[in-house]
Amino acid sequence: MSRFIPKGLVAVLLAFVAAMAEAAPVLVDDAWVAARLDDPNVVLVDMSDPTQYLRFHLPGAVHLPYDAIVKKPPAARFPTRLSDAELAALLGNVGIARDRHVVLYDDMGGLNAARLFWELERIGHPKVSVLDGGLVTWVLNGRRVVNEPVTRAPTTYTLDGPGRDNEATLAEVRSAAEGHSPLLLDVRSDEEYAGSPREPRSGHVPGAKLWSWDRALDLPRGFARRPPAALQPTLESLGVKKDRPVITYCRSGHRAAQTYLTLRSLGYDKVKVYANSMNEYAAHADAPLKKGREP
Structure with missing residues (x-):
């Protein structure tokens, strides 16, 4: 028996296949x-x-x-x-x-x-x-390098519609600190996460899990990303799953973006960066902070 597929659905499927084929x-x-x-x-x-x-x-x-x-x-x-x-x-x-x-x-x-x-x-x-x-x-790896600066002719970069929803707000982080989704991932150092008794506005966002950004790097292989098999078990042990939204943060969004890259390269799509990170969060006196090594 023949099956009829609506033309509209065919167009959507073809567009999806084309997008997947061209995805970088x-x-x-x-x-x-x-x-x-x-x-x-x-x-x-x-x-x-x-x-x-x-x-x-x-x-x-x-x-x-x-x-x-x-x-x-x-x-x-x-x-x-x-x-x-x-x-x-x-x-x-x-x-x-x-x-x-x-x-x-x-x-x-x-x-x-x-x-x-x-x-x-x-x-x-x-x-x-x-x-x-x-x-x-x-x-x-012995690849060729040069030392002459390179310039390209200026052009017009055209913004074209919405992009990926990957930026977290202070309100989202505060909501997550109250126990709501998404999962918070603090990618700073152990010392920053634990906080200092001499600094009243230090420590981490309550509930945030610690996963230092540099755990993703394989230093002997020239700062390349470690293999997925070495990374995903530790991420999953913290509750980082591909079907669960995650917000990464650090002090300024710098290291948080590197962990965003790591997660995206591992196939995680529901990831956001809190770009202002602790620079903004800790500046709000009513935003809760927790000291110590427990979430």
Whole structure:
């Protein structure tokens, strides 16, 4: 017996299949990048320290320092992210258009690259990836580097509709602290999590689980991400599951974005970053904090 499939459903299915076929991998390795150094549709973005970029970088990589993607207005107590319009202008100024596959890297285990990865997913950039291990792995594997600065012709970066819902608010974090979903993941150090008796506004958000961001890195392999089999059991033991929303936080959103990248690379989709993190949370005198090593 023949089966009838409505044309509308066929169109939706075809669009879904096409999107899946074109989806960019969250992490790419050095061989993947090396094979695409001459691809005009791929834009390499180096987010290492400016001095390091001048020493050497990947062929064709433009430089975009971390400080360029955060701002601290004169009256602000802490740095915040750029507005969507400011981010779009910055991307256009360094020659990044929305139709390009952006591949980010740094020399810090993905700390800087992860922050821009999170931002680009937030504004719905279609294709963005991070070089696993970044510059360190690239060099350890004997890949070619150059020291001439690279510039691209400025362009217009067009914002096009909503992106991924991946930014948590203070209200969401406070709700989670009261025992509601989602799960809070504190990715700072043990000492920061435990807090100091000499600092009244220190410690962690009540209920938050500790998972330091650098647990994801395989240092002997050049700061590459550790294999999923080494990461997922520890995450699952903390209650991090693929069907459960998670909010990552640190002090400024820097390390939290790196853990966001780790979770996204492992297939977790319900992840948000509390971008202002403890800089904002601890500044609210009525926001509860807990000291010690227990959630």
